[in-house]
Amino acid sequence: MTKTSRRAAAAAASAAAVLAFTAACSSSSSTTPAAPAATGSATGTITWFANQFGPTTTDVRKTLIAAFEKAYPGITVKLEQAPSDTDTYRSTLVTQISGGSSSFDVYNGDVTWPAQFAKASLALPLNSYFDQSYWNTFSNGLVSSLSYKGQTYAVPLFTDNAFLFYRKDLLAKAHLPVPTTWEQLQSEAETLQKDNLVKYGFAAQFDSYEGLTCDWTEFAADAGATSVNSDGTSSSIDTAAAQKALTFMRGLITSGVTPSAATTFQEQQSESLFTSGQVAFLRNWTYAYADSNTQGTSKVAGDVGVTNLPTFAGQTGPGYSVTGGWNLYVNPHSKNLAADVDFLKWMTGTQAQTIMAEQGGEIPTVASVLADPQVQASNPAYPVAAKNKLNARPSYVAQYSQVSQAIYTNINAALSGSVSPSAALSSANSQINSALSNSGL
Amino acid sequence: MSSTVLPPRRRSGMRRRSARLGWAFASPALLVVAAVMIFPIVFSVIMSANHVQVSGNGFQLSGFTGSNYSILLHAPRFWHDLEFTVLYTVFTVAVEMVLGTLIALVLERLTTGRGWMMALLLMPWALITVVSAELWAYVYNGVYGVLDAFLGDFGVHDLNVLGTPMQASIAMAVADVWKTTPFVAIMVLAGLVMLPSEVVEAARVDGANGWTVFWRIRLPLLRPALAVAVLFRILQAFGLFDLPYVLTNGGPGTSTESLAVLGYKVLFNDLEFGPGAAIAATTALIVLVFCLLFLKVFRTQVGEQED
Numbered sequence: 001m002t003k004t005s006r007r008a009a010a011a012a013a014s015a016a017a018v019l020a021f022t023a024a025c026s027s028s029s030s031t032t033p034a035a036p037a038a039t040g041s042a043t044g045t046i047t048w049f050a051n052q053f054g055p056t057t058t059d060v061r062k063t064l065i066a067a068f069e070k071a072y073p074g075i076t077v078k079l080e081q082a083p084s085d086t087d088t089y090r091s092t093l094v095t096q097i098s099g100g101s102s103s104f105d106v107y108n109g110d111v112t113w114p115a116q117f118a119k120a121s122l123a124l125p126l127n128s129y130f131d132q133s134y135w136n137t138f139s140n141g142l143v144s145s146l147s148y149k150g151q152t153y154a155v156p157l158f159t160d161n162a163f164l165f166y167r168k169d170l171l172a173k174a175h176l177p178v179p180t181t182w183e184q185l186q187s188e189a190e191t192l193q194k195d196n197l198v199k200y201g202f203a204a205q206f207d208s209y210e211g212l213t214c215d216w217t218e219f220a221a222d223a224g225a226t227s228v229n230s231d232g233t234s235s236s237i238d239t240a241a242a243q244k245a246l247t248f249m250r251g252l253i254t255s256g257v258t259p260s261a262a263t264t265f266q267e268q269q270s271e272s273l274f275t276s277g278q279v280a281f282l283r284n285w286t287y288a289y290a291d292s293n294t295q296g297t298s299k300v301a302g303d304v305g306v307t308n309l310p311t312f313a314g315q316t317g318p319g320y321s322v323t324g325g326w327n328l329y330v331n332p333h334s335k336n337l338a339a340d341v342d343f344l345k346w347m348t349g350t351q352a353q354t355i356m357a358e359q360g361g362e363i364p365t366v367a368s369v370l371a372d373p374q375v376q377a378s379n380p381a382y383p384v385a386a387k388n389k390l391n392a393r394p395s396y397v398a399q400y401s402q403v404s405q406a407i408y409t410n411i412n413a414a415l416s417g418s419v420s421p422s423a424a425l426s427s428a429n430s431q432i433n434s435a436l437s438n439s440g441l
Numbered sequence: 442m443s444s445t446v447l448p449p450r451r452r453s454g455m456r457r458r459s460a461r462l463g464w465a466f467a468s469p470a471l472l473v474v475a476a477v478m479i480f481p482i483v484f485s486v487i488m489s490a491n492h493v494q495v496s497g498n499g500f501q502l503s504g505f506t507g508s509n510y511s512i513l514l515h516a517p518r519f520w521h522d523l524e525f526t527v528l529y530t531v532f533t534v535a536v537e538m539v540l541g542t543l544i545a546l547v548l549e550r551l552t553t554g555r556g557w558m559m560a561l562l563l564m565p566w567a568l569i570t571v572v573s574a575e576l577w578a579y580v581y582n583g584v585y586g587v588l589d590a591f592l593g594d595f596g597v598h599d600l601n602v603l604g605t606p607m608q609a610s611i612a613m614a615v616a617d618v619w620k621t622t623p624f625v626a627i628m629v630l631a632g633l634v635m636l637p638s639e640v641v642e643a644a645r646v647d648g649a650n651g652w653t654v655f656w657r658i659r660l661p662l663l664r665p666a667l668a669v670a671v672l673f674r675i676l677q678a679f680g681l682f683d684l685p686y687v688l689t690n691g692g693p694g695t696s697t698e699s700l701a702v703l704g705y706k707v708l709f710n711d712l713e714f715g716p717g718a719a720i721a722a723t724t725a726l727i728v729l730v731f732c733l734l735f736l737k738v739f740r741t742q743v744g745e746q747e748d
Contacts, residue, residue, distance in 0.1 A: 091709035098495050120712055121497040208692030260601040261583020263693060273584055332497040401711045413694025416604050431518075441516040441707055441716060 042338035043074035049104035051082040051089060053158070053326065054360035055290075064355055068346050075339045080104055086210070097122045097331060105334035106343055108326050109154060111145060112210075112395035112404070117329065118148035119398040124330040125151040129341045137348070139367045145392045146327060153329065155348045158362035160324035161385045162218060162309055165274065165282040165292060169303040170197050178305065181313045182222065182248060185281055189257045192280050201257035203270040204283040206249075208412035211266055213393055213404040214322045215283065216411050219245040221320035221391045222311040227407055228394035228432060235432035237407070238425045244312070246414055246421040253415060263416040275300060283309060285324060286363055289381045306381050308388055320391040325363070357382065399435045406431035482725075489718035500714060509719035518695060519720070522703045523727070529610065529699070530678040533617045537674060538667065540618065541625025546655075548626065549633045559630075562623040570620065574687035577616040581688065603689050606696035613684050613697060621677070625670045632666025633659070668739050672732055679728040700724045 054060035065077045080103075083089040093107060098120075109117065117123040130152075135143045138156055146154045164185075166178060170192055179185035189201020205211035220227065225241035228234070252258040259279075262270070267284060271291060274282040275298035282288065291297070292304045308318030328347060330340050346352055353364035358378045363385050364370050376382045394403055406428050414424035434440030489509050491502040513519045544562070548555055565573060580587045581602040592600055603609045636659060644658050682701040685691050691698030700720060708717030 087710055094495065094709065094712060097497055098499050100498065116712060120495045122495075208690045208694065259584060260599055260604055264583055264601070264603045264689070269582070269584065276585075278584070399711070401706075402713075405706065405710070409692070409695045412692050413696070416693035418606055418693050418696065434516075439512065439515075441512060441518050441703070441713075 041074065042072070042336070042342050044336045044339055045076040045078060046105040046334070046336050046339045046343060047078045047080050047103065048343070049080045049082050049093075049107040051084050051108055053108075054356075054362060058359070060355065060360035063359060064347065064352055067351060067355060068343065071346060071351070072339075072342055075342060077343065082108065086110055094120070094122060097333065100333055102331065102333040102335055105331055105336060105340050107329050107331060108157065109329045111156075111159075111323060111325050111327060112393060112400055113329075114146050114153045114327070115148040115396055115398045115400060118151065118153045121332060122329075123153040124332045124334070124337075125153055126155070126330065126344075127152050129337075130155075130345070134345070137367065138365050139370060139390075141323065141390050141392065142365055145323065145395065148396070148398070154327035155344050156365035157326045157328045157347060158353075158356050158360065159365050160285050161363060161381075161388050161390070162214065162283055162285060162321040162324075163289070163306050163381060163384060163388075164309045165284060165288055166305050166307065167198070167280050167300060167303055168305045169300075170280050171305075173197060178307055179281075179310050180317050181315075182219075182310050182319070183313045185310050186252060186255065186257055189280055190255065193256070198278065198280045200259050200273065200279040202252055202281040202283075203258060203262060203265065203273050203279045205265055205267055205270055206258075206262045206412065206415050207264050207266050207269075208409055209266060210404055210408065212408040212412055214324065216245075216249075216407055217322050217391060217393050218283075218309060218320050219249055222309075222315060223248075224315070226394070227428075228397060228403060228436070232394070232397040232436065234436060235429045237432060238429035242425055243421055246411065246425060248312070249411075250415055250417070250421060253417075260416075263412060286379075286381050286385070287361060289379070290361055306384055308384055318387065318389055321388045323390050323392050325365070397436060399438070402435035402441070403432050406435060485718045486722050488714055489722045491715060493715040493718070495712050495714055506715075509715040510723070512716050513719050513723060518698075519700075519703065521695060522698050522700050525610070525697065526679060526681060526700045526724075529614065529681060530675060533614050533621075533678055534671060534674045536614070536618050537622045537625045538671060540622045541670065542629050542663075542667070544622065544626040545629035545633055548630050559627070562626060564623075565620045566623045566627075568620065570683035571687055573620050574616065574684050577612070577619075577684075578688055581612050604693060606693055609689050609693065609697050613688055616684055616688070617678070617681075621674065625674065628670040628673075629663065629666055632663045635666075636662050664739065668736070671735065675731055675735070676728060679724070679731070 048061075048065070050061055052059070052061070061079055065079060068077060069075065083092055090110070090113070093109070096103065109123070114123070118125070135152070139159065142156045142159065143152065146152050146156065164179075171178065171188070174188075174192055174195060174197060176188045176191065179188050185202060192198050193201055204215050206215065217227065220237075220242055223241045223245040225237070225239055225245055227237045227242075229236045253260055253262065259273070265273075267288075270279075270282060271284055271288050273279045274284075274288070275292050277299040282292075289304065289306050293301050295301045298304075309321055311317045311319035328344050330337070330344070334340050348365060350366065350369055353366045353369040354372070354375060356362050357364045357369060357375045361379065363382065364375065369375055370382065370386055376386065394400060397403060410419075410424040410428035410431070413419045414421045419427070431440060488500070488502065490505055490507070492504055492506050492508070494501045494503065548558060548562075551558060568576075583589060583599070583601040583604065586602070588602055589598075589600060592598075600608075602612050640658055640662070641654055644654050649657065680701050681699040682705065685697050685699055685702050686705075689697045691702050701724070704717055704720040704724065707713050707720060711717075
């Protein structure tokens with residue numbers, strides 16, 4: 001064997017190692033544990049696989065567990081820290097559950113996962129464990145987002161809404177009202193910029209990622225457009241209404257109201273632009289209210305107002321907010337289903353949801369808790385949230401991940417100016433269609 | 442090659458025996474390699490040619506199909522990502538080879554402080570790519586980025602480095618070159634140090650100037666070292682993942698999406714394991730062919746040299 005051919009063999013081996021990354025997840029077990037019945041008084045230990053949510057100072061997950069264990073002395077809950085990045089977390093879950101792991105019983109999961117996880121049987125269907133009156137306790141529209149083909153695969157742990165955050169001081173200085181339409185927001189922003197009161201007018205999340213699908217869904221809904229038809233069979237994104245929404249979004253950038261760098265902004269970058277006092281209006285989630293009003297880390301603390309997102313002129317306001325937030329799912333391999341169900345019920349009950357709202361800073365999913373005046377008084381965003389018009393991303397299709405990529409990559413390309421809005425929409429249209437027919441990447 | 446004292450037959454018998462002994466000793470290690478490398482590779486190739494359904498009970502492979510590959514071949518996104526990955530690999534590896542060789546030539550001349558220089562140079566290489574990508578993300582940030590502030594002093598405002606496909610690709614290539622040029626430099630330096638000094642001296646005696654010595658003597662002799670460096674770099678650059686994942690997420694649009702990022706999204710976001718495995722297999726095959734072709738070209742050139 002010559003030196004060179006031996007090196008060729010080494011090269012071949014290393015090249016093949018590239019392949020090995022696929023196989024990291026190639027665990028296969030074929031044993032199906034018999035579904036344990038959820039009867040009798042539950043006891044034992046269950047593990048809750050959950051990522052951090054709520055404030056960083058106190059871990060609200062531990063507060064919740066302590067209160068639960070007090071209510072159910074027979075059950076002990078062990079908390080297992082999950083990855084904070086949503087996509088990393090999903091790969092962890094897929095690897096573990098498809099590998100047959102029962103190392104956790106209940107897990108937190110994103111609101112967009114039910115259909116995908118249902119199709120891949122990574123979550124236990126829950127209908128037989130809860131009666132109809134239980135599902136009626138939640139805010140409108142939440143339960144349908146948990147279902148796939150008539151079965152419900154999760155319970156809603158907390159929800160999140162989008163808001164418009166604005167600088168009260170700047171609007172007062174320029175004698176401008178809080179905008180209720182996007183057009184008004186743009187012209188007010190231009191006024192503020194012209195008067196040298198602020199550098200930029202409006203910031204949002206226009207990077208090529210899931211957050212842009214959220215922002216897009218809102219703008220599109222305000223213009224009367226959807227991305228997927230209601231039965232999830234084909235794309236509906238290439239319409240005049242969608243064109244209007246996208247052209248307006250691109251116009252925010254070309255007019256200088258939104259910095260061109262917004263096409264690389266996720267939540268954190270847009271928020272830091274706002275808290276450093278460089279932008280007048282911000283579209284962001286609930287936590288941005290507390291963040292931007294924190295003395296020391298925010299230069300605009302005390303000057304921040306919160307309201308519903310605007311809509312387009314001629315539409316009845318307020319504008320749409322997408323629903324974000326997290327659900328609780330049950331691992332199909334869980335050995336203690338009775339305890340899991342008790343835990344799920346309690347976590348979506350009045351006591352837990354009140355803790356979630358008052359100490360966790362997260363919008364409760366139970367309608368009566370959100371309507372409670374005492375809860376509403378704990379965070380100025382909650383009364384606004386109660387008035388929000390909600391719209392779900394098209395996550396009722398199992399191929400939502402591909403659909404969302406088709407949306408955010410094309411919208412991002414149009415916002416950065418590399419393609420025209422109409423070209424972006426027609427490309428998104430064909431990609432969504434091929435995703436829905438399982439014939440594309 | 443080895444001893445010439447023994448008669449031919451006896452030697453071959455001993456060689457065979459010692460070869461058998463060698464295999465015996467190596468077999469435990471080979472078994473481990475088979476378990477952790479060959480099995481996963483074979484399994485993912487099998488997956489790429491099957492309908493794969495992920496489920497709570499592992500993967501269900503339900504029948505042979507070519508559809509995973511046909512999906513790839515008909516997806517404009519795959520072709521775009523392939524084109525981007527190849528162009529990116531060719532461009533960054535070429536730049537890194539030139540810069541790395543130049544740095545190695547300088548380092549070889551350094552008599553004092555070479556150790557310190559090498560330590561300094563190796564710092565970018567020693568950084569985990571995700572970490573260095575985060576550093577560059579800070580440099581390129583469109584609002585509070587260092588580069589923006591720097592260009593602002595020259596009257597260039599709101600460049601938004603990562604905002605257009607061309608700029609984002611170049612920015613990413615710069616980050617890559619910054620990180621991996623030192624690796625090339627070290628590989629080439631090792632080759633330079635090993636060069637027989639007599640040949641260079643002889644050339645000088647014959648009246649060759651520095652330029653001629655470099656192009657006609659040292660560079661040809663450096664070929665093995667260069668080849669190894671290029672191979673390593675192609676293999677790594679083709680698997681480009683961390684930089685786009687951190688810096689651009691593949692954006693704007695999908696313009697800076699590499700094959701590895703596409704594979705990741707298809708496998709772990711979309712949970713489409715069949716097409717995902719097909720992407721991985723295709724990528725591995727392409728890079729393998731790439732490397733074999735390179736070695737082939739390299740070998741013919743060496744052959745010409747020896748004639």
